Amino acid sequence: xxxxxxxxxxxxxxxxxRMAVRVWVENGSVIAMVDTRYIIKALTxxxxxxxxxxxxxxxxTAVDYTPREPRFTMVYELYSTSLRFRVxxxxxxxxxxxxxxxxxxxxxxxxxRTAEWHExxxxxxxxxxxxxxxxxxxxxxxxxxDGHPLRKEYPFDGKRTWKPGCNVIDSQRMEGxxxx
Amino acid sequence: MGSIFVEEQxxxxxxxxxxxxxxPSTHGVLRLLLELxxxxxxxxxxHIGYLHxxxxxxxxxxxxxxxxxxxxxxxxxxxMNNELAYCLAVEKLIGLEVPARADYIRVxxxxxxxxxSHLFWIGTHALDLGAASVxxxxxxxxxxxxxxxxxxxxxRMMTSYIRVGGVKSDVPEGFDDYTRKWATExxxxxxxxxxxxxxxxxxxxxxxxxxxxxxxxxxxxxxxGPLLRAVGINQDLRxxxxxxxxDEFDFDVQLRDEGDVYARYLxxxxxxxxxxxxxxxxxxxxxxxxxxxxxxxxxxxxxxxxTEAYVDIERQIHHFKYWTEGFKxxxxxxxxxxxxxxxxxxxxxxxxxxxxxLRVKIRGPSFVxxxxxPEMVEGKLLADAVACIGSIDIVLGEVDR
Amino acid sequence: MSxxxxxxxxxxxxxxxxxxxxxxxxxxxxxxxxxxxxxxRVAQTNSIWPLTAGLxxxxxxxxxxxxxxxxxxxxxxxxxxxxxxxxxxxxxSGRLSWKMAPVIRELYEDMPHPKWVISxxxxxxxxxxxxxxxxxxxxxxxxxxxxYVPGCPPRPEALIDGLIKLQNKxxxxxxHNPFAEPAVRMDGK
Numbered sequence: 001x002x003x004x005x006x007x008x009x010x011x012x013x014x015x016x017x018r019m020a021v022r023v024w025v026e027n028g029s030v031i032a033m034v035d036t037r038y039i040i041k042a043l044t045x046x047x048x049x050x051x052x053x054x055x056x057x058x059x060x061t062a063v064d065y066t067p068r069e070p071r072f073t074m075v076y077e078l079y080s081t082s083l084r085f086r087v088x089x090x091x092x093x094x095x096x097x098x099x100x101x102x103x104x105x106x107x108x109x110x111x112x113r114t115a116e117w118h119e120x121x122x123x124x125x126x127x128x129x130x131x132x133x134x135x136x137x138x139x140x141x142x143x144x145x146d147g148h149p150l151r152k153e154y155p156f157d158g159k160r161t162w163k164p165g166c167n168v169i170d171s172q173r174m175e176g177x178x179x180x
Numbered sequence: 181m182g183s184i185f186v187e188e189q190x191x192x193x194x195x196x197x198x199x200x201x202x203x204p205s206t207h208g209v210l211r212l213l214l215e216l217x218x219x220x221x222x223x224x225x226x227h228i229g230y231l232h233x234x235x236x237x238x239x240x241x242x243x244x245x246x247x248x249x250x251x252x253x254x255x256x257x258x259x260m261n262n263e264l265a266y267c268l269a270v271e272k273l274i275g276l277e278v279p280a281r282a283d284y285i286r287v288x289x290x291x292x293x294x295x296x297s298h299l300f301w302i303g304t305h306a307l308d309l310g311a312a313s314v315x316x317x318x319x320x321x322x323x324x325x326x327x328x329x330x331x332x333x334x335x336r337m338m339t340s341y342i343r344v345g346g347v348k349s350d351v352p353e354g355f356d357d358y359t360r361k362w363a364t365e366x367x368x369x370x371x372x373x374x375x376x377x378x379x380x381x382x383x384x385x386x387x388x389x390x391x392x393x394x395x396x397x398x399x400x401x402x403x404x405g406p407l408l409r410a411v412g413i414n415q416d417l418r419x420x421x422x423x424x425x426x427d428e429f430d431f432d433v434q435l436r437d438e439g440d441v442y443a444r445y446l447x448x449x450x451x452x453x454x455x456x457x458x459x460x461x462x463x464x465x466x467x468x469x470x471x472x473x474x475x476x477x478x479x480x481x482x483x484x485x486x487t488e489a490y491v492d493i494e495r496q497i498h499h500f501k502y503w504t505e506g507f508k509x510x511x512x513x514x515x516x517x518x519x520x521x522x523x524x525x526x527x528x529x530x531x532x533x534x535x536x537x538l539r540v541k542i543r544g545p546s547f548v549x550x551x552x553x554p555e556m557v558e559g560k561l562l563a564d565a566v567a568c569i570g571s572i573d574i575v576l577g578e579v580d581r
Numbered sequence: 582m583s584x585x586x587x588x589x590x591x592x593x594x595x596x597x598x599x600x601x602x603x604x605x606x607x608x609x610x611x612x613x614x615x616x617x618x619x620x621x622r623v624a625q626t627n628s629i630w631p632l633t634a635g636l637x638x639x640x641x642x643x644x645x646x647x648x649x650x651x652x653x654x655x656x657x658x659x660x661x662x663x664x665x666x667x668x669x670x671x672x673x674s675g676r677l678s679w680k681m682a683p684v685i686r687e688l689y690e691d692m693p694h695p696k697w698v699i700s701x702x703x704x705x706x707x708x709x710x711x712x713x714x715x716x717x718x719x720x721x722x723x724x725x726x727x728x729y730v731p732g733c734p735p736r737p738e739a740l741i742d743g744l745i746k747l748q749n750k751x752x753x754x755x756x757h758n759p760f761a762e763p764a765v766r767m768d769g770k
Binding site: 057061063065077084140149150154 | 232236273400402421513514526541580581
């Protein structure tokens, strides 16, 4: 890491321009909050700009800040293998009021191929859909699982139990009831 | 496990083969749906999630110290790496500085873990490709390292030895002799495995020019670690963003150009030699620095010494609160990452000021590396797929979490 | 559901064509039959072929048990088979998720009789450290288990100790009835 945190912060502000809502340094990372509508352009600029060359998307996730509105914060951590520094890009996503509708955001899989699997995981565990994703389906849980476990309202020991072969209605039984 | 004839085409019939979640390659419960045309793979779809444990959700229910017990079970071939990455993240969150002695112990255990993981990798990789005796030699050497783990942490694999603020307790008396003896003899074993495999015509036939990925694809897929170093990109977190005083250690980054399975093999073998060097340097530094504390001493974030708790009411209250509720880091977020044996292992910890984290996101290198498998394997023969899976060095515990 | 003790002893009459040897009790019948039965059990005991149903961390300790230091092959369990057809013993080692449960059941069904199951580790026995939404709380919900080896992960010596106990169990004729039903049926009834 050749640049100081302030230099990195200035660089991020310069490249992102008006798309960045706020850029700050926290606990050893430079974090940039961008406007959700421009996420693809922001990541593309950070990747292609000569002075940043952030060529690797280390990870991508969502954090559920219930009961704060907007509920979700999408987090994209970028790393530059040539210039050796990191920038974390965040953007906020509000939940739809409706229980049956999932919130939507643009997919960045066209910018970084690794986002395909990360976004599938986000959809699976958090229930966020990505427009433009080539193959959005559940990755870690079975295909017919009901619910998105990493949301705050889902109990960690899964009161909605899924048993192989049974339909969704049966899966709403309590965990202790094994049907004996 | 089963085969279904999908369609008949002019070139030949396409067959759908399920390389099911239970298969003899010991990489875990990975399911590959392969569409074959003869022996050539036309399409490969990995299905994961057969070991999904919900560790990220479980981390929101336990406090920061209890969470350390979950993570060695995630990448179970290199247990202490996970603990180290998590502790680095939480220490960044709090702003702790770990004492030097703890850092050197952490470095030694980190490198020992890397050797453990690479030994198991070469054992199973060679076993997949047919060289069964390498497995026995590698696992026998690994047993010595498991004995070391037991000496230091009390348990053969899942020690929970590395804690937030340092390590749990100082190393026992025979540690220096044992580790020094191991580190001086280890290069000879790696030489033996080298002698068995590196110039072996069967091994080279099966691994050279197989599973090639070019630089742009590697970067786009976010691959880090040995896979990136095998393509020629000089990336090693221990040198680029040093943690745990790695800038005081002297070692080389192993680089190759070819980007195939053989190059990754050579990179990992080279890393094993370097790890032994680093362990010896670490032991010398430990001797130099002499006895000292191995845990951060702070009234709020460090576990109190139990003898003191009986003397003072304030310390007793701290003892009680620490072990029942846990410490409360300030609200914020931090990302701590280490150069694990498989790539960059990172923990993104978000805290809201409570004793339990708000969110812990685990960036598992195997999850990211596995996404590149279809790219490596499509258009190649079925037997090459086995070599490619072995070369990525996946651990399903990390993929599925 | 019937009382577990009863389930273990009496066989439901599923197949009328089974020869009378199935319902034979020790002490009944001609001498040569009991000797033959003893011989069969000793043969089964000393050449148990495990199936590689390793799932997570315990599978690594299982492999260490098969390697040269702990050497399971002294006890006859050397030949690990990848397919269930030639295997006798399924060592379920590691945490079982609901997604993997049908696979383990299918593997169990594919193994021909006589077959036994060792549940290795805390996660396979009861869910272990991970009491979460996606982990089955004990593999005995899915397949009938003969032996539980606790530990997280159990030392290879513990696994071998378990194997010896299972061998004693088989040799003495007290191993479970292979037709016993597990707690949860796969078709959800």
